[in-house]
Amino acid sequence: MLSSLLIQALLASHTLAYDQLLGFDAAAEIETRSIDEIYQAALKEGGVVTLWLGGDEPSGGNGMKEAFETKFPGMTLNVTVDLSKYHSVHFDQQLASNNVNVDSIAWQTAHDFPRLDAEGALLHYAPNGFQEVYSPMRDPRAAFYGILTDAWTFKWNTKKLSGVSAPKEWEDWLRPEFKDKLVLTYPNDDDAVLYAFDLVMQQYGTSWFDRLLTQNPQWVRGTGTPNTLLNSKNSTLAASFTTDAPLADNGVDGLNFTYPVQGSFVSWFQLAAIPKDAPHPEAAKLLHNYFLSKEWQVAQGSWPVRRDVPALAGYPDIFDMPGTNVTYFQQWMADRARVERLRNWFEDRLGTAQGLSPLIDGI
Structure with a gap:
């Protein structure tokens, strides 16, 4: 009886979860x-x-x-x-x-x-x-x-940062005018953001990250959240490099964006x-x-x-497009041991991602 039921179950199954x-x-x-x-x-x-x-x-x-x-x-x-x-x-x-x-x-x-x-x-x-x-x-x-x-862009609100020189490379985010103005997605909460930090720190080292932390960025969950806060009149947060934008939207409503050339960006x-x-x-x-x-x-x-x-x-x-390799992300994602080690490193520095899921946080 048991073997009969097993055969029926196997016959009823469409997707076979083993190597084909x-x-x-x-x-x-x-x-x-x-x-x-x-x-x-x-x-x-x-x-x-x-x-x-x-x-x-x-x-x-x-x-x-x-x-x-x-x-x-x-x-x-x-x-x-x-x-x-x-x-x-x-x-x-x-x-x-x-x-x-x-x-x-x-x-x-x-x-x-x-x-x-x-x-x-x-x-x-x-x-x-x-x-x-x-x-x-x-x-x-x-x-x-x-x-x-x-792709993640270098993005800033010119209405909140009037007259600021465009950030063109990763070291530009360390300039004084961006202190207390950055909103960034936790790299230990999103693999594509983690990939961005991996790229920049392989080029500029941990000292870049240490200096970034002195800029007092606001860490958030979700890559859409920075966009919302950049647009909000009730927020002083004005710049991010962990969010995207349609190419045609450059300059719309005061939101400008650039892509690095000497440094690498995620696509x-x-x-x-x-x-x-x-x-x-x-x-x-x-x-x-x-x-x-x-x-x-x-x-x-x-x-x-x-x-x-x-x-x-x-x-x-x-x-x-200079500064990016659109095919490498898939290869990077496949190395789960590397991803896990990087995630743990950033979690040790930043703590676990705080806040509700970006799907329900109302931001």
Whole structure:
């Protein structure tokens, strides 16, 4: 009886959480339909798609939801925003219980995607435009691929720092005018911020960090929180290097930003994938075809992941941008022993990250 139940359970399981290498069954499904044909298939399927999006502000998926539902009337995009490190473990729990209820995943934790693919958890699917994605940004079997690029900027509010000379390199943040004005995300609470501190301190040493601490920065949780405080008229905090901004927003509402040239800054491509057991596969395919469309790539205001979509005027291709290596973040994230040692070092200096989750802190 027990063996019979076990066989039934195994047969009922779709995703097999063990190495799939020697199954030799990794060929990708190459999309040949038009996006309108996929749209009609998604509507017939029920018109619903669920996305788990990495982020640290509850409103982080609102623009994506509005744009998708406007583009495809009758479709509903349910977006759950959470810290990528938490999305990852929640998805692992779904896999362990054979109860996947998400259709698309897009996270910062780049090291998770090769592991999930090796476990057989991801659909090998190449949307329209997949071949135009830069080769380093896509898995050759289309298990996962970049959908957008992101980067931390040197950012300051000129309304609060009138007449200040633009910070152009990392040592500029140590100037007297930035004392008591910096708001920074805890590096021991966000891996992409930790990566930034690793880059700068490998170049400038621990003395740079010691001097940064004398600037009395305000440490916060979340990379969206600095943006909020920079914009707030009720806060004297006026500058940060642990947040991002659309390239076209430079100078808007007094917020200026630059990127270092001699020093290194963080950039990466956000990976996305469709779970093999996604409950709404046609809707997931529609969403991913939309992600890779020229229309959506241009609308993101950052460097595109497609080689046939030019960067915003005034900026070079991301691979030609001085001061950054957009592909190295994935390699850095894969070395979890290094990440853990760095996290412990900063936690020893700064203490554990204080405050509520940025998703519920109201900032």
